[in-house]
Amino acid sequence: MKRFIYSTLTMTALAAGVFCGCAPRQTACSVPVIPSPAPVSHAAPDPAELTLKAAIPVVEPAAVATPVVILGDKSLFDGQTLSGWKITDYGGRGEVEVRDGQILVGMGAELTGIHWTNAAALPRQNYEIELEAMKLQGTDFFCGLTFPVGDAHATLVCGGWGGGVLGISSIDFMDASENDTSRTMYFEPNKWHRIRLRVLPKALAVWIDDKQVVDVAIEGRRISMRPGDIEMSTPLGITTWQTASTFRNITLRSVPEGK
Numbered sequence: 001m002k003r004f005i006y007s008t009l010t011m012t013a014l015a016a017g018v019f020c021g022c023a024p025r026q027t028a029c030s031v032p033v034i035p036s037p038a039p040v041s042h043a044a045p046d047p048a049e050l051t052l053k054a055a056i057p058v059v060e061p062a063a064v065a066t067p068v069v070i071l072g073d074k075s076l077f078d079g080q081t082l083s084g085w086k087i088t089d090y091g092g093r094g095e096v097e098v099r100d101g102q103i104l105v106g107m108g109a110e111l112t113g114i115h116w117t118n119a120a121a122l123p124r125q126n127y128e129i130e131l132e133a134m135k136l137q138g139t140d141f142f143c144g145l146t147f148p149v150g151d152a153h154a155t156l157v158c159g160g161w162g163g164g165v166l167g168i169s170s171i172d173f174m175d176a177s178e179n180d181t182s183r184t185m186y187f188e189p190n191k192w193h194r195i196r197l198r199v200l201p202k203a204l205a206v207w208i209d210d211k212q213v214v215d216v217a218i219e220g221r222r223i224s225m226r227p228g229d230i231e232m233s234t235p236l237g238i239t240t241w242q243t244a245s246t247f248r249n250i251t252l253r254s255v256p257e258g259k
Contacts, residue, residue, distance in 0.1 A: 076116065076129075077103065077250040085114045088232050094244065103247045105240050107138055111229055113239030115146070122235055123199075124148050126257055130196040131238070131250040135189045138243025139163050142187065144230065146237040149199055152223040153234045156197055156206060159187045160241070166213060168204060169226040176226075181206075181214045192248075198255060 076084060079101040087096045092109030105112050116122065135142035141160035146153055155169045157176040166183045167176025176182055185208070187193055196207040206214035225231045233239050238247060 073251060073253045075251055082114065084116060084118065086117050088113050088115050088237060090229055090232065101248060105245050107242060107244040111239050111241055113233055113237055115233045115237035116235060119235040122148055123254065124150050125199055125201050126255045128196060128198045128253050128255055132192045132194050132248050134192050134246050135159065135187055136244040136246060140241040140243050142240055142243045142245040143195060144239040144241065145195065145197060146230065146233040147197060147199060148235050149223045153225050154223050155225065155230060158195060168214065170224050171218065172222050173224065181216050183213055185213065200255065
């Protein structure tokens with residue numbers, strides 16, 4: 001009877017070990033615990049959270065404006081205001097005002113003038129700019145017309161160096177009194193002078209009162225501004241030096257390629 005009880009207990013213990021699947025050297029069987037899934041909440045969203053989300057603006061990417069370059073004939077002066085222009089902040093400048101369809105530039109200690117504010121709208125080549133200018137008082141240039149040439153700028157000087165020099169500053173680091181655009185020319189005071197400048201990829205040309213006075217090749221040459229305060233007149237500017245002048249009929253026009 002004792003043998004039977006001992007055998008039964010032994011077989012029971014062995015069966016328990018088999019069914020538990022215990023690995024060697026384990027002292028006890030462990031059953032893995034599988035976590036229960038998190039309960040799904042069916043509660044209504046917090047109104048405060050919805051209000052906060054609605055208050056946060058959705059920022060759309062800003063549209064990039066494509067500069068509109070002036071084409072065709074475009075008047076740059078409306079005869080009434082300096083719209084599109086700004087008085088250049090030269091030290092010791094004279095007064096600038098619009099009166100009777102003209103831009104009056106008073107005599108300053110040195111430079112006085114205005115410049116165009118929308119550089120992106122200006123063509124860089126294949127264009128002409130035309131204006132009428134009158135010297136009222138003074139002994140130096142009554143019209144310094146700064147203009148773009150490709151990626152550079154230059155200035156057409158009318159009546160500089162004491163009143164009798166016309167030329168373009170600068171070409172190959174030489175100013176209007178030194179390079180091959182230099183001309184001696186008399187500008188009668190209190191008379192309107194028609195000034196026309198043409199900018200092409202390979203040449204610059206100037207007409208005074210419908211007479212061509214400059215025709216210069218610029219391919220392979222260095223175009224630049226004369227160093228100094230005149231550089232403040234870019235991208236397009238009208239200045240005087242110790243001289244009072246008046247201006248009107250400022251027009252920009254396209255020139256067909258190859259003309």
